[in-house]
Amino acid sequence: MTEEEDYDHIMGVLREERITPYNEDELETVLSIGHCINCGLCLQHCPVVAGVGVERFSGPRSIAVELSRSPPEFWATGDKVFLCTGCGTCREVCPKNVEVPEIVNMIRARIFEHRPDLVPQELHSVDKTLLEHGLAFAPWEDLEDKAESRDMRLERLNLPFYPNRVKERAEVLFYPGCQAEERAQEVREAGKVVLEAFDVDYTLLGDFNCCGLPAILLGDDKTARELAKHLKEKVGALGTKKIVTTCAGCTSNLSYLSERDGWDIPVYHTLEYLIEEIGIESLTEKLTQSEDTQSVTVHSPCHLIRHMSRQLAEYAAQIIEAMPNAEYTESNLHDSCCGGGGMVGYHSPDVAQGVVEENLRAIERTGVSRVVAPCPLCTAHIEEMLFRTGSSVEVDDLTVFIAQRLPKKE
């Protein structure tokens, strides 16, 4: 047998035994899961368990001590692991910081590879879009329609439009993420408004592509790695020093990729950029009076407060408190998840609904008229759920909410 034949034979045996070797960057996760001491604290905090019960979703502990122990059996865990929203609450409350969200992604990747038929069909549709367009959503067919939709949104929200900038060696790359790029275009424009207001030297990508988070979450590791590779090349070619994004998921995924793949560039959510780079004083100076007083609470996205840092929730509060006529009320929900995470809403809307209901109750309890979320995906998900329940609470993306209170350039 030649070397190639040997190699093909071995790979064939691994496939038959349903084994995918661990990637080197996954080893830390594998060892981390071994730290679980089965205490069950996570079960008391998991929003999915709280929302749908432990019979439907056996929870993070079972992922750590049962489902993740033997890769040849991963194929038979799809009925559980695809219900994880990846919110990271388990890891946050875990006395041993066990990386459950990461092992969930690793398991999903192996189901995708060995038993694609057991990956929910809806996720295959997303994967197809990712493969075809490099985006999580199919792009607009008619760019004029897209511009028209954008302009309508901007008009309704009273936001200006600034022309797109693409240039090399700018200080900042502004990366709106797929949701803001294709759907919630007002968030993309709001991000630009914020950067323009402080005269930041920024650029957009000439040719936008997804950071790959949806591919990671649905288990298409190969596509995820390819998208990450393309993005790294594009970012490298532009030569920017920082990345700013308005999306919570992109923030955490780009930060992870930047470290894993050696991009050597810091990634900021708009909130972080405003507090850490612009400074709350400069921001406060620019913030203008809005027409009426608003009582506001913040929905904190999992990808910010748990995958990044709880501090980001404080940043959001600081910014709202700095607004002349906004009243900030803290939600008492600490294990919040909008239910939209982990792609769960795509295939199991009842689970997503069960999870978000906890949130909606907490929002109602605050008695505010408006909830803002520093993430266009959470915003869309909560908005839809509030609308369905007939709530009068309004929903905004936080970047939009900020942009509305910043002076427009002449």
Place this chain on the structure above:
Amino acid sequence: MSKTDYDVIVIGGGSTGTAVVRDSAMRGLKTLLLERDDIASATVGTCAGMISSGFKYYNEPEFMDMCTDEVMHLRKIARHIVMKLPILFPVLDFSEISSGGVSKGMEEYAKRVERRGVPPFLILAPEVALELEPMLHPDVVASGYIEEFFIDPFRLSVLQAMDAKKHGADVYTYSEVTDLTVVEKEGIGVSYHNRLTGQIETVKGKVVINAAGPWAHKIAKLAGANLDLRLTKGSHIILDRRIVNVGITTRAVDRRWVYMYPHENTTLIGTTDLPTWENPDELVASHDEIEYLFKSFEWIVPSVREARIIRTMVGVRPMIPTWKVPEDEVSRSFEVVDHEPQGVSGLISFTGGKLVVCRRMAQDAVDLACEKLGKGLDCRTHIEPLPGMEGDVDILGLSEEHSISQHALERMRIRRGTEVQEILNLVREYPEWRSSMCTCEPVIEAEIRYAIRNEFPHTLNDLRRRLRLGTGPCQGTFCTFKAAAILAEELELNGEDYQLEIMDFLSERWKGKRPPMRGEQLAQEELVQGVYACVANLDQTMNELDYDLKPWEEVS
């Protein structure tokens, strides 16, 4: 023939003893198995489950042939509990491949691969080895590659015993042989202590086959026969999960072969090999053995110490008595010893042997027994399948139908094959029995009840051997109480016996947990002590119970 008269009495319910009783019963002989504890409760219960091609035994080509035959037989009769494992032999220096008999091993191995349906010994480039197993040291220069098969040793033994019963044999566990009396021309009277009733009972066998493993010399002595055994202690470290996806074998500090195999949902690192004269029941792994295994593996898997150890397990090998040579020069084959020339007619013993050849050992011994009985009966154990192989199991469909998680059913299938259906029949009747009793192994209540009713366990430890109950990272923290309650109900245990059951099970877990305890397992132990002392008040109850501390339980 009276009820207590047998053609063949087998002593010892390990892999060999159960193979013997199955073979003998299948040939139509009236057969009894006496086991002092439970099926697979000693040597075979502490092995890695490898049904070896005999790669290491290149100096014994005939034995290698036999291993190959037996692998193929086991794949045929027990396909549902056999799996294939690719194994790497990574080296940091090419001389490791060219020295120490490896090339002779490669040559002999290659002669037999075709029959097993695997490729010859391959030599892989370092990048391929690292792709297969990124935990390897980045400086490996090459890696050997072989494929071996593994079997669930507990299940094999239990299935052999069950199949023997199906063929009319009697199988008595917790029956410890206390005396053997040779009765001229009639056979051997066997007295045993029934540990369940406390009675001494007597039976008679025309032939007695001594498959008592590391106790075989003691059994022989009861009949006035002499049997020499070279006993060695072998210890394994068990990790909490599969930290590697393929097996790895390497040279230990003293050039012995040691290995790291993914096994079920754990990883095994083993073994040591030390001469021993201790009581096999009371042996625990020593600090030196644990360090020996770690040190040996650190060269090739540098992060091995970062992994979570859940316990160690220790067994005693009953090897052929070849003395004054290193252990790896002792033949790994077996001998069927006829004690007739010693003046003890009707007694047959084994020395040596490996799991892979247990069926063949049985065949040879029963052939000899038939000769003594003057009966020409043919062996069929290599033809007839063991229970559980009657087709495929539709995990997805059954999961949907019974509202049991796919993984719980898949774990059950791995243990039991088509027997899954029997358990689901119970679920149909008692839907509440679908709930999971163990956090680490998704064992459902119905399977516990089924095992108690059909597989003759008497203790929680017996259930563990049948279900892997309490073998996960938490080592029985959450399943012990629940399973004990079910056992008490099914076997009508009183309150005190129920608590003693819990004590015995936790004590057995402690035996393996204590020697390697460190890191996360220490935190885990705090939790289990908290559960059993603070919540269950077991530390207080213990004083009121008639419980004797085991030799490995320290008293402070």
